[in-house]
Structures are given as C-alpha cells and as structure tokens.
Amino acid sequence: MYPNLELFIGGKWRKTARDMPVVNPATEEEIGRLPHAEKKDLDDALEAAEKGFQLWSKTAPRDRADTILRAAAILRARQDEIALAITAEHGKPLPQARQEVIRGAEFFEWDAGEAMRTYGRVIPAARGQKFTVHHQPIGVVAAFSPWNFPLSQPARKIGGALAAGCSIILKAAEETPAGAIHIVRAFAEAGLPAGVLNLVFGTPSEISDHLIPQSSVRLVAFTGSTAVGRHLTTLAAQHMTPVLMELGGHAPVIVCEDTDVEKAAISGAMRKMRNAGQVCTSPTRFFVHESIFDSFTEKFVERAAATVVGNGMDDGVEMGPLANERRVPALTQQVENARAAGAEVRTGGARHGTTGYFFQPTVLTNVPDHAHIMQEEPFGPIAVINPVSCLENAIQQANSVPYGLAGYAFTNRADYIDHMIDTVEVGNLSINTLEASMPETPFGGVKSSGYGREGGTEGLDNYMTIKNVWHSADIA
Template sequence: MFVKTVLGSSAARAGRLHLAAQLRCFSHLPLTVPIKLPNGLEYEQPTGLFINNKFVASKQKKTFEVISPSTEEEICHVYEGREDDVDEAVEAAQAAFSNGSWATIDPLQRGIALNKLADYIEHDKEIIASIETLDNGKAINSSRGDVQLVINYLRAAAGYADKLDGRLIDTGTTHFTYTKRQPLGVCGQIIPWNFPLLMWAWKIAPALVTGNTVVLKTAESTPLSALYVSQFIPKAGIPPGVVNIVSGFGKIVGEAICTHPKVKKIAFTGSTATGKHIYQSAAGSLKKATLELGGKSPNIVFEDADIKKAVQNIILGIYYNSGEVCCAGSRVYVQESIYDKLIEEFKVESEAVKVGDPFDETTFQGAQTSQMQLSKILSYVEVGKKEGATLISGGERLGTKGYFIRPTIFGDVSEDMRIVKEEIFGPVVTITKFKTTEEVIELANDSEYGLAAGIHTSNFTTALTVANKVNAGTVWINTYNDFHHSTPFGGFNASGIGREMGSETLENYTQVKAVRAKLI
C-alpha cells in the first residue's frame, strides 16, 4: 500500500514529495497498518486520531507521512487532524469531564488505572522502545531508558491520586473553613519530537491523576509511539473522552488547542520562541499555562574533579539522545589548571562515541530526528568557524543516508559567540576556561536560559555553593541527565514556567477552592 523511497538525491526527494502530495488526500487509509521493525519485531501501528477511546479517521481524511531518520525511508502515513477534529476531541473531553466519570470518582480508582496503563506498557516495552527508535532515530538503549522512565513515572503519579488534600483552617468557633483542590477541566497538551513517549507520559499522568481530561497533540515528525500506547487507555479502565490524541501540525492543531474556549489549561514542551507564542495565545483567554522550553546549560568541571568520570558525564550531557535534549550540557566550563588535560581526554572519548544504526546495541548516538534539524546543526558548525572558534573534533555529517552527524567540540570560544549563546539542539559543545568559583558562576548565569546545570568536583562544599547560586531548575552534581520519576524538572527564566514530574506538577493541574460556612 505504501511505497518506500529513499532520500539522497534531489530527484528522489521530489518524487517522495509528489507521492506525499498524492497520499495526503488518500481517503482509504486503514486505522492500523502492519509494520516490521528493523530488529525483526512486528506489530500493528494505529494511524487514526484517538478520540473517545477509539481510533478514527480525520474528518477531512488527509494524511501525512512519517519518515525514519536513520534510513530516510517512509514508515507509514497517519491521519492529519485539523480544527474540526480538535473541536470533536475537545467536546469529547468536556463531556467526559462534565459527566463525572473520571473527575468525581474515588481518586484511588484513578491511581489504579494509571498503574494498569503502566502494566500494559511494561508488557510491550521492547516493541514500544523499538517504535521510538524507528520514529525518532535515537539509539535503542536510550529508547529503552525512556520507556522505563515512562513506566516508573506513571506508577509514581498513580501514588499521588489520594494525596490531593486540602486543609482545615482554624478561623474560630463561628465558622467552619476548609480548602480543597479541584481539577481544571479540559487540558490542552503539546509535546515535542525529541522524547515523544516520555513527554506523553509527563503530560497526561499529572492531568489524569488530578481528575482532568486531555486533548494532546503529538509532534508531526514522531506521532507513532503515543498512538500505539493510546490503545491501552480503554484497557486500563480510563473512560471515553478522558484522553484524546490529535496528530497534526502546530500551526493548525496546536493553535486550535491553544485558542479553544473550552480548554482551561495549556501544557507545552518545545522551543522558547514557540513557547512565547503559546503563552500569548493562552493569555488571550486567561488559560493556565505551563511551559518547558529551551536551554543552554552549563556543565562545570573543577580542578579537583575525577577527569575520566567528568568526561563521561560531559559525553552523557551532550551526546545523549543525539544532543536533542533541552537540558543538554552544551556549555562546558573547565578550570584552567586541568583544561588541556581534559580537552585531550574528551577529544579521544568523543571520537570513540559510536554513531550510526540506532538498532545496533553498541550505538550511543543515533540519528538526528529530521533533515531540518541536521541542517540547522551543520549551519551552526559553520557559524562557529566563522566566529573564530576552534573546531577540535567532529562537525561533519556522517554518511549519505540517514541524518547522522559526528560529535562536535568547539574550543577557544568567547561568551558573545552565537554557538555559546544560542540553543543548537544537537551534539555540539563549547569548552571555556575559568579561574575562580566566582567567575564560573557569573559565566554560568550569563544566559537567557536556566534549565539545568552540571557540577563536577570532589569538594561537596564547592558543589553546594555553586548549586545554590546557579540559575537553573535542575542541578546535577558529579552526574548529568540523571532523571528520576519523583524529582521535579523545569526551568528558570526563558527555560519555562512550571514543573514536570514530582508532586510539584500537581499544582499545575488543580485549583484551590476555599469553603467557609457560618455555624448556626
């Protein structure tokens, strides 16, 4: 039914686009298609929108193609949602909220349902990890880590179900006064392409455990894993309309969700520029909004650090997930006495990083998720060269098929360079010398962002001093990209508003009601 084509030449590209134009109006796309994964696993991929616990065709019957970043081959098509599909999904979510089938049940039942959802995902975790690798291009071991964190987080969120307590307020003997937390209603959620399934879980879990309903837009380049796991929603005992997934494009589906009058809250993960637009759209109707946005995170190495361990943490901080991580440690600051030694060690280890087939068990860095992202990263490499930075290693596309790039290190940078200031969102790191603790704190904070930071030292006093003074939502000490399902994640400044994970995220999905009764 679907013709597989390979990019590489302009003629092939033109042919694929022509085929895509034809298939966009294909009105008989089945709601599931069989897919055989590169590792030999086979499964049925849902292609429809997920509304009212059913996969359905979009109203206009349009579709869009999904491309494998590691092969540049078409995987399949999925249905493309439009404004009228968003309307239908919001109506389903509003009906589910209003009828009380989810919001007013015993909170324990919501927790049980989330645990069942985690059970289904755990049962299919190898298939799901493989879908993520096929669709996103990340290394299979990274995908497995994502899926495990999804499972852990769903279970952790389930544990919060019966802990949404209000408080009794002593206002004397004439009145009975208390507060309670209530869900907001329909929550609009927009997730990115770098961690498709993980962001799906980070968004829906706190919304559901607090009694809300959801209309979620996947990233157009990576819709497959969220659609696959959505088939488990009804099996887990979650009523129709509570979770709705509309695949589509940001300017259409995303905008429709943000401006819909019945959507009471927007949660977005993505670029700072898009986040600002969404925040303005949400403000127009006074929607509650949480935004997890970009970053340019400092990773600081003091002279008393274990250099070999620090280098491995730098590699994890910048090359993990192909560098497509909002909190990537993309600005490395090294105390001058160990600068040369660390550069030497880091260059050797960086060039030893296995880049390539993401289904190869030994691969650490898979493909970039799209041709657009690859081109952006390569353009920044050229910017760095023109700005006068020294290209120490990498900076080149790897091969001619698939969106691969060599791990890239720039030295001899100044703080006003674009490669130091701007988020590249790829496996590109800059390295800068510093002398004193005071100096490196100033350098670390010289950014519009504030998502994360890393500190490497054997002196715990130094670590805590710097951690307390760096403007970052998450600080890792002698580790990096070290997530835990109970630890809140979010940013300062241009890196966003609100938190994901942890009990803190529950505040994003509830509102406080005060009740004061005069005693007769």
C-alpha cells in the first residue's frame, strides 16, 4: 500500500545514509523511512537538471505534451493505489484522496495542452525591419511543495515546468512524500529523459539555502506559509532569481441577506471541514448579514457538529486527522485566545480522541477583531462567524487582513457581485460556490498571499522568458 521511499536524481532512484520517519497521523504509527538528501545529492541533482534542461528545452512541444499525457494516464490508472498511500501518510478520507489523484492528472493534462500554445507574436514595423516576440523556457526550476495535498500540489509545479520546457528539482514535503514519489514513477515510465525531473527530501532550510543561490537555478517556485515565502524570496532576490509564490490565505466568506441561508450554511460547513481545514483557500471568516445571522449560524453549527471524524480509511468518514502533531496545540491555543477575547465557542474547540492528531470541528461566533484567529489563518477545522450590518461592512472586514488568496460570496444580486469584483482584495473570487480554482483557471494571490499564477493560460508564464528580436535588413 505504501511505496518505497527514495530520492530520484538523474533518472535513478537512490537511498542515503540518513533517513527520517513518515508517520500515519491517524494511528501515530511509522509507515516508512524517508531518505535525507546531503549536499552531494543536491549537487548531483543540479548537474542532472542542467543536462536535462539542455535536452528537454530542445524537445518539440508536441513530444513534451505526449510524455506528460502518458504520465497523467498512468496516474489515473493507479488512482486507488495512490489514494491509499496519500490517506496513510496524510489522513484525509479515501474519497478525497481519490479526487486528489484525478485533480493532479487534470493539471498535467491541461499543461500538456498549453505546451503547444506558447505562442509568440509579430509586431508591425517599418519597412526593412521586423520585430518578433519569443517565449522560451526559463531554465532549471527549484520547486518546493507543501504537505496538505501530497500529489496535486507537486503536480502544479511539475506540470508547469515540464510543459514550458524546463527541468525541475522538486523538494516535496517530508511528512507526505508518497504523492510526489508516484508522480516521478509515472513520468519515468512515460519516458521522460533522465535529469528533467529530480526529487529530493531533507532539511528544508538546508535544501533551499543550497539550491537557490546556484547560478543554474533560474526560478524558485514555492507553495507554503507567508513567513517561509518571504525568506525564500529574500534569498532569491540576492541573486536576482525570479520567484513564483503561492502563500497563505485567510479566506473571507460574505453571506448577503438575499441568499438561500440553509444551502449557504450547509455547504460552508462541509467545505470548511474538507481536508480538516488544511487548505490555503479554506473558507474561514464568515461575515453574515445580521438579518440572517442567527439562522445561518444555527444551520452551520448543526452541520459542522455532525461531521464524521475518524481514520480516513474507514467508510463514511468526512474528516480525518490533522497532518502532524504540532497542529493540535496550535489550534487549541487559537481557540483559547479567541475565547479569552470574548468569542463564543458554539461547537468543538478541543482535541478529538486520544490516539492520532484529531481535532474537533469547531465554530466560533462573535469573535473580536483583536483575537489572533481574525488575523492568523488557523489551517485547521475552525470557522469564525461574525455578523455584519451591510455589504460595505463585510468588504471592509474581508480586506482587513494582509492576505488575499481566495474569497467567497453568496448573493443573487448583480449589483452586489459587480461591487465585490471591484473591491474584494483577492486573487480568486468565487460567487455562490466554494470552489476556488480549476486547471483551466489562473490561481494565485495578492498582498501577502504571494504573486505569480499557476494554472490557466497564464500558468506557464512564470516558467518562460520573453525575448524580443529586432531584425533589420540593413546594417546600421
């Protein structure tokens, strides 16, 4: 059920002298030993990626696309096997893990199509001159993916890099390595040339501090916390290396007075508990018009409290454990801080059970602005519901944090929708749905939620350089 854990460098799997445990968060049992990359492994990965780039960047886009599509087909065929591994290491319910495998395959399939559409353009010029614009792969990419989506998060970065013609060194999450392992297996079987895709694990700071300053690294792509993103951006800036940053969020949900209260409340409660709230776009701060606040809160609390919590391998489970032990005291502290500030804990608020890293689905209401949770993303199954007097008040509250990744709203009024499109400060705004992105749509944030986009026609832009060519018929 759980794969053999190894590094992948220059087209070959390898172990190292040092390793670290991988733990099932539902049972607290060790399920694997993950090799720890040393400096020599990283140097080998850099050398392999440089050679891989020389070959892959010259490969025809049609051939690159075919390889990516073959790998995606392998992932789809192994959906159940991969999902079992993801649930074992992460804890999410098996149906959600299955969906994640398909989601990752869809990212690859979209990027494969985009590989053949990296068009340039011809700019009208005076007689005897010609201006053309060319999009070219940027080079070796150093990529870092988080633990909350073990397969789909690495897929975003690998798909973008390979479709553009880049080679990549991926440092995937040490706590949830199986998704990346399965991706690499699929690409190796699909015929990807050696060195184009390399996979390492180890001490995150050691890997980033070694890779980012290297002259051969031309892009740093990172998904994770804003604090780490700032550090990596600073490190990259010292070498003028561009970055793609998809950082933390603290998603607001504006619930207007004209919406279907029951549908909005139930869908909000269910979405909040997906992946145990460990989603950068998870709906967290609900700003509900005061005229429907009581009825919305009642329905939301009822559905949240009914969430089936347990081992993700078990039938009927809707929410698994948190991904690691340190998240339990972190969430407990946030709840206690909010309670001390005057918030009401309507359900949950504490650890669930005695074995595994489980936390109760939690709803807080009437939370003061100075409570930590109003400024810090919980990254767990905690929802905040506060009343607002009008749409302007809701927008003000939504924009009051330094983050701007995803935002949501429930309303049927066209004027409300137009106003929120113009004023809510997020990179992704969803109306009457809590889905934040699809493979064909650009995804990324504003403010402290980062910059650059993954997905959509814009998704390959970060992995390419733009070269303007001025050709004159006469020698000046």
